[in-house]
Each structure stands twice: as structure tokens, then as C-alpha cells.
Amino acid sequence: MGSSRLRGTDVTLRVTPKLSGGQGAATTIMRASVASEAKSQSDVRTAGLLYVLSGTVMFLAISLAEALYPGYSVHTNAISDLAATTANTSGLVEAAGLVWGLGWLAGSYLLLRDTGRRGLMVLFLLPGIGVLLAIGSPENVNVAIHSVGAVVAFVPGGIVLIFSSRLIRSNLKYLALALGALSLVGVIVEFGGYYSPLVQTTLGPGGAERIIVYPLLAWLMSFGGYLSGNAAGEKVGPGPA
Numbered sequence: 509m510g511s512s513r514l515r516g517t518d519v520t521l522r523v524t525p526k527l528s529g530g531q532g533a534a535t536t537i538m539r540a541s542v543a544s545e546a547k548s549q550s551d552v553r554t555a556g557l558l559y560v561l562s563g564t565v566m567f568l569a570i571s572l573a574e575a576l577y578p579g580y581s582v583h584t585n586a587i588s589d590l591a592a593t594t595a596n597t598s599g600l601v602e603a604a605g606l607v608w609g610l611g612w613l614a615g616s617y618l619l620l621r622d623t624g625r626r627g628l629m630v631l632f633l634l635p636g637i638g639v640l641l642a643i644g645s646p647e648n649v650n651v652a653i654h655s656v657g658a659v660v661a662f663v664p665g666g667i668v669l670i671f672s673s674r675l676i677r678s679n680l681k682y683l684a685l686a687l688g689a690l691s692l693v694g695v696i697v698e699f700g701g702y703y704s705p706l707v708q709t710t711l712g713p714g715g716a717e718r719i720i721v722y723p724l725l726a727w728l729m730s731f732g733g734y735l736s737g738n739a740a741g742e743k744v745g746p747g748p749a
Contacts, residue, residue, distance in 0.1 A: 548622055552735050555619040559732025562611025563725045569604030570721075573597035583712035587721060588658075592648045605643035612636030612728070619735070631671065634664040635724070659699075662720050666692035669727045680734050687723035694719030 573590040574580050577597050580589070591601040613636035620629040638661025645653035669688030673681035698716045701707045707716055 551618040551622065552738075555615040556732040556735025556737070558611045558615035558618070559728045559735065561732075562608045562615070563728025563732065565611075566604045566608040567722075567725045567729075569600055573601050576600075581712075582714050582718070585714050586647070586717050587714070588642070588647045588654065591643065591646050593646050594648060598646070602643055602646075605639060609636045609639035609643060612639060615732070628671065631664055632668050635661045635668060638662070638664070662691070662695050662698075662724075665724045666695060666720075669723065672727070672731055676731070676734060677738075678734065680730060683730060684727060687727045691720050691723040694721075694723070 570587060570590065574582065577585075577590055577595060587601075589595060590597045591605060592598060595601075613633055616629065616632035616636060620632060623629075638657045638659065641657025642654050642661060643657075645657065647654045666688045669684050669691060671688075673684040673688075676684060694716060697707060697711075698713075698720055702713060702716070707713065711719065
């Protein structure tokens with residue numbers, strides 16, 4: 509008897525030197541199935557790490573830039589002000605924004621590429637595309653493209669968080685739902701009442717924008733940790749109806 513252990517799994521296949529045609533075909537199918545499962549779980553783990561990395565880097569960059577930007581006000585100033593080409597924090601936030609956008613794109617692609625859910629994959633990719641558009645065109649360079657990028661990032665972003673709850677088989681799904689709902693509320697407040705006295709005298713434009721962005725970053729870190737921690741155990745996917 510010979511044995512073959514496939515790296516990344518706990519499955520050992522034992523194959524006799526001489527097998528009939530049917531047995532040989534069954535063994536080949538089993539090997540392919542196990543290898544495919546190992547590759548899928550590796551993709552999920554990598555996607556989780558990319559999510560955690562991108563969310564963490566962007567959150568830390570915003571926090572550090574707020575401290576470095578002279579006279580910056582979380583109430584009055586938008587996050588985009590930190591990335592304006594005239595700001596002393598531009599390089600830091602632009603670099604972190606690239607990590608955020610690319611990490612979101614790559615993580616979403618790896619997570620969903622073998623699921624056959626193309627519509628869901630497109631939805632998950634949109635926020636990353638929006639972030640790259642906004643970062644690639646700072647507000648003081650081309651505000652139109654920057655604004656389109658923000659809309660593409662923020663509106664689908666909250667929806668992604670809500671849909672992601674279907675991929676979670678733990679109580680974390682309730683956090684994903686709550687973060688998604690909060691982010692969408694922020695979208696309504698930011699885009700629907702930016703100049704309203706209520707927004708201007710309470711959260712302010714900067715605070716309203718953070719109600720959108722911070723849930724997205726929190727989701728990247730929490731959902732990413734879930735994916736990387738569960739990839740070797742239970743399968744990530746829709747739970748029972």
C-alpha cells in the first residue's frame with residue numbers, strides 16, 4: 509500500500525499499486541476533490557488576511573493623519589481632506605487608500621471566484637473600485653471623479669456588509685448586519701442632508717462621513733478575521749435557510 513498526503517488537508521489517500529479502471533477513476537476524482545477543497549480554503553484564508561490588512565492600514569492611517577494635519581477637525585473636515593494633494597498627510601493617506609482598495613478587490617475576488625456567484629462577486633468588487641477611483645482622483649484635483657468613486661464605494665459598501673451576513677455561520681452575522689445598516693444610514697445622512705442644519709450642528713460633515721467609513725473598516729477587520737480563522741475548519745457559505 510502507498511499513501512499520499514495532500515498539503516493543507518488532514519486527508520490521507522491510500523492507493524494500492526494496481527487498481528481496476530473503476531477504482532482508479534474513483535481515486536482520481538477523490539484526489540481532485542480534496543485538492544480543490546484545499547485550494548478553496550486557501551483562497552478564503554488569503555481573502556481574510558487581505559481584508560484585515562486593508563481595513564487596519566486605512567484605519568491607522570486616518571487616525572495618524574488626523575493628528576498630523578494642522579488644525580484638522582473631525583467635525584468639519586472630510587476624510588478626503590487628508591488625501592488632498594496640498595495636505596501634508598497626502599502621501600500617507602493615498603498609500604493607505606491604495607492598500608484599502610486593492611485589498612478589498614483582491615480579497616473579494618479570492619473569496620468568491622470559485623463560487624459561481626458572479627452577481628455577488630460584482631457587488632463585492634464595487635466598493636474596492638470606488639475606493640481606487642476616489643483615491644486616484646483627490647477632491648482638489650477632480651471632484652467629479654472623486655465624488656463618483658465615493659458613491660460607488662459607499663452605497664454598495666453598506667449593501668455588501670448586509671449580504672455578507674449570509675456567508676457567516678456565527679453570531680458575527682448580526683454585527684455585519686448592524687454595521688451595514690449603520691453605514692447606509694450614514695450614506696443617507698451624508699448625501700441627503702449634507703448642508704442641513706441638523707448635520708452641520710450635530711455630527712458635522714466629517715462625523716457623518718465617518719458613520720459611513722468606519723463600519724466598512726470594522727467589517728473588513730472582523731469579517732476578515734472570521735474568514736482567516738475558519739478557513740481550515742467549517743466551510744464559509746450560506747447557512748441553513
